[in-house]
Amino acid sequence: MDFGLTTEERALADAVKDFVDNRVEPQMVEIEATNRIPDGTFAEAAALGLFGISIPEEYGGTALTRFSRALVHQMLGRSGFGFAGAIAAHTGIGSDGLVALGTQEQKRRYLPRMASGELRAAFAITEPEAGSDAGSVRTHARKKGDRYYLNGVKRFISGGARAGLITVIARTNTTEKPKELSVFLVEPSFPGFRVGAVYDTMGTRGQPIAELVFEDCEVPQQNRLGEEGKGWLAAMKILGDARPLVAARCVGACERLIEISTDYAKNRKQFGRAIGEFQAIQFMLADMATRTEAARWLTYHAASLADQGRATPEVISMAKLYASEALAFVADSAVQIQGGSAYVTGNPVGRFYRDARVTRIYEGTSEIQRLIIGRALLRH
Ligand SMILES: Cc1cc2nc3c(=O)[nH]c(=O)nc-3n(C[C@H](O)[C@H](O)[C@H](O)COP(=O)(O)OP(=O)(O)OC[C@H]3O[C@@H](n4cnc5c(N)ncnc54)[C@H](O)[C@@H]3O)c2cc1C
Structure with a gap:
C-alpha cells in the first residue's frame, strides 16, 4: 500500500492548509469568544471551493474522491473543530444524502446553491430520546395528499440554526411496517418549522448546535429523499x-x-x-x-x-x-x-x-x- 500523494492531491492539501493556517486560525480567539464564524470567512472558504468538494461538477462542485476529501478534512482539522465542523456538516452529512439519493430535480434545485456556499446544509437524526439508539427516532411524518406533516424535535444539530436545507430522518411507519424511517429535505421556510434552543458548548465554538422543532411542518412530497421506508x-x-x-x-x-x-x-x-x-x-x-x-x-x-x-x-x-x-x-x-x-x-x-x-x-x-x-x- 502506498499513500504517496499525487501532485494534484499535494496542491489541494497545501491550498487548504494555507487557508486554514493563515486565514482561519488567526481568527479563532474571536470565534471562540463570539461563538460565530464571520460571513467573510465563509465567503473565502466558498471562493476556495470548500463548499463544493462533495458535489458533482454538473451542479457546480468538484466531486473530489473520498481520499481527496479526507485530505481536505485533515487540513481543516488544523484549526480544531469549530470552523472545520461547519464545513464538514455541509460537505458531509448535510449533502451526501442528496448527492446519493436525490432526483435530478432535487439536485438542480439545491446543489448549485450548496456548492457556492449560498445554501448551508445540515443533517438531523438525533432527538432527546434517540441518541446512540438512532433507529428509535420519534419524529413522525404523516402523509396527507401531496404533503407530509412532520411532528417532533431534533437536538444537537450542527449548524441547524443557520442551515438553508436540512436532511431530516423521520418515522413513516404504519401498523403493517412499524420500523420504517424516511428522509426529507426540509427548508427552514416550510410552515411549522422553527429553531428551538441553540446550545452553548464547551468546544467546537463557531458552529453552534441547535434544537429543531417540527409542528405539523409541511413538507411537499417531492422533498422526500429516496424511497419511503428506506430511511434507516x-x-x-x-x-x-x-x-x-x-x-x-x-x-x-x-x-x-x-x-x-x-x-x-x-x-x-x-x-x-x-x-x-x-x-x-x-x-x-x-x-x-x-x-x-x-x-x-x-x-x-x-x-x-x-x-x-x-x-x-x-x-x-x-x-x-x-x-x-x-x-x-x-x-x-x-x-x-x-x-x-x-x-x-x-x-x-x-x-x-x-x-x-x-x-x-x-x-x-x-x-x-x-x-x-x-x-x-x-x-x-
Ligand atoms: C457538538 C455536537 C454536534 C452534533 N451534531 C449532530 C448533527 O449534526 N446531527 C445529528 O443528528 N446529531 C448530532 N449530534 C448528536 C450526536 O450524534 C449524539 O450526541 C451522539 O450520537 C450520542 O448520543 P447521545 O448524546 O444521546 O448519547 P447517548 O446515546 O445517550 O449515550 C450516552 C452514553 O451511553 C453509551 N451507550 C449508548 N448506547 C450504548 C450501547 N448500546 N452500548 C454501550 N454504550 C452505549 C454512549 O456511548 C455514551 O457513552 C451532535 C452532538 C454534539 C455534541
Missing part, C-alpha cells in the same frame, strides 16, 4: 461515509498539536535547558507522533477503500475510533507539555483539548464504533 439504510450510509472524514480532521488536529508541542519543547527552558532535552518530554512527543501516524494510515486506508467501494463498516469504525482516541491522547499530552500556560484561556492547545472531546461522541460514540467492530468480528 440511507441514514447509516450517510453517517458511515462521514466517519473517515471525522478521523481525518482528528489526524489534522494531532499534526498541528505536535507542531505546537515540539516548538514549545524547544523553546521553554527549565533547570537551565530546553524541556525538549528531558526524556520524559521526548517520550510524550514520540507517543503523540506514533499514534498520529497510525491514525493517519487507518484513515487513508478507509478513505481509499471507500473510493474503491470496498470500505466495510468495521474498517470505517476502526479509523474513527482510533483517530478520535489518538487525538484525546495527543491533546492531553500537548496540555501536559505546556503545563500551566496551556490552561490559560486563549491558548490554542486548550481549544484543541476541548474540541477533541466531541470526536468520541458525535457521528457515533466510541462505544458504538466498538460495537460495530465487535459484531463484525463475531459475524465473520
Whole structure:
C-alpha cells in the first residue's frame, strides 16, 4: 500500500492548509469568544471551493474522491473543530444524502446553491430520546395528499440554526411496517418549522448546535429523499461515509498539536535547558507522533477503500475510533507539555483539548464504533 500523494492531491492539501493556517486560525480567539464564524470567512472558504468538494461538477462542485476529501478534512482539522465542523456538516452529512439519493430535480434545485456556499446544509437524526439508539427516532411524518406533516424535535444539530436545507430522518411507519424511517429535505421556510434552543458548548465554538422543532411542518412530497421506508439504510450510509472524514480532521488536529508541542519543547527552558532535552518530554512527543501516524494510515486506508467501494463498516469504525482516541491522547499530552500556560484561556492547545472531546461522541460514540467492530468480528 502506498499513500504517496499525487501532485494534484499535494496542491489541494497545501491550498487548504494555507487557508486554514493563515486565514482561519488567526481568527479563532474571536470565534471562540463570539461563538460565530464571520460571513467573510465563509465567503473565502466558498471562493476556495470548500463548499463544493462533495458535489458533482454538473451542479457546480468538484466531486473530489473520498481520499481527496479526507485530505481536505485533515487540513481543516488544523484549526480544531469549530470552523472545520461547519464545513464538514455541509460537505458531509448535510449533502451526501442528496448527492446519493436525490432526483435530478432535487439536485438542480439545491446543489448549485450548496456548492457556492449560498445554501448551508445540515443533517438531523438525533432527538432527546434517540441518541446512540438512532433507529428509535420519534419524529413522525404523516402523509396527507401531496404533503407530509412532520411532528417532533431534533437536538444537537450542527449548524441547524443557520442551515438553508436540512436532511431530516423521520418515522413513516404504519401498523403493517412499524420500523420504517424516511428522509426529507426540509427548508427552514416550510410552515411549522422553527429553531428551538441553540446550545452553548464547551468546544467546537463557531458552529453552534441547535434544537429543531417540527409542528405539523409541511413538507411537499417531492422533498422526500429516496424511497419511503428506506430511511434507516440511507441514514447509516450517510453517517458511515462521514466517519473517515471525522478521523481525518482528528489526524489534522494531532499534526498541528505536535507542531505546537515540539516548538514549545524547544523553546521553554527549565533547570537551565530546553524541556525538549528531558526524556520524559521526548517520550510524550514520540507517543503523540506514533499514534498520529497510525491514525493517519487507518484513515487513508478507509478513505481509499471507500473510493474503491470496498470500505466495510468495521474498517470505517476502526479509523474513527482510533483517530478520535489518538487525538484525546495527543491533546492531553500537548496540555501536559505546556503545563500551566496551556490552561490559560486563549491558548490554542486548550481549544484543541476541548474540541477533541466531541470526536468520541458525535457521528457515533466510541462505544458504538466498538460495537460495530465487535459484531463484525463475531459475524465473520
Ligand atoms: C457538538 C455536537 C454536534 C452534533 N451534531 C449532530 C448533527 O449534526 N446531527 C445529528 O443528528 N446529531 C448530532 N449530534 C448528536 C450526536 O450524534 C449524539 O450526541 C451522539 O450520537 C450520542 O448520543 P447521545 O448524546 O444521546 O448519547 P447517548 O446515546 O445517550 O449515550 C450516552 C452514553 O451511553 C453509551 N451507550 C449508548 N448506547 C450504548 C450501547 N448500546 N452500548 C454501550 N454504550 C452505549 C454512549 O456511548 C455514551 O457513552 C451532535 C452532538 C454534539 C455534541
